[in-house]
Amino acid sequence: MNRVSGKCPVVFALDVIGDKWSLVILRDMLFRGKRTYGDFLKSHEKISTNILADRLEKLDAAGLIAKVPTRANSPRKAYELTAKGADMLPVILEMIAWSAKYDSYPDGTALIAGAPDDLLHRIKTDRDGLMADLRAALR
Structure with missing residues (x-):
């Protein structure tokens, strides 16, 4: 059976992490221990709130990060890297x-x-x- 490839591996990666803000968020999680929306807003690069919300949602949907409660029964959420995210x-x-x-x-x-x-x-x-x-x- 001849398998036809769906996407170039570079295109696949760029679809997931191919913008500045996604990489900044991952950098901040990997190297700076940032976990909350407020933490990310304090980044030196000054990400806007609408872009931040969008990128967190996209990274979550792609399985690189996951929303977790900050403590039991709290509506506040934090983000943690998944194994897929840590592999970045x-x-x-x-x-x-x-x-x-x-x-x-x-x-x-x-x-x-x-x-x-x-x-x-x-x-x-x-x-x-x-x-x-x-x-x-x-x-």
Whole structure:
């Protein structure tokens, strides 16, 4: 049986996480421990409320995050990464490494703001250990 592919893998990924705000939300959850709507609104990038609500809904529908109650019988919700969302960690680390390599002044000094030097160093020298540490922190 000859199987016809539905989508290119790159197109599939872009359909799910192919906009700035979805990646910022995932970054904030993976690296900054953000979990609530209010936490995401405080991001340096200043996401608007309508865009934030839309992206949280899309990430939830795609299975990368899940709404959870902040405490029993509370109407307030928080968001947590699913296993599918946590699997975005290597992708985002690669984006950070790529940006650190190419977003620099002519003398090689990094322009990147926001990525701690120790993170950039560990991406270069101990990527596997860094991944293990970050995954353990997500549990």
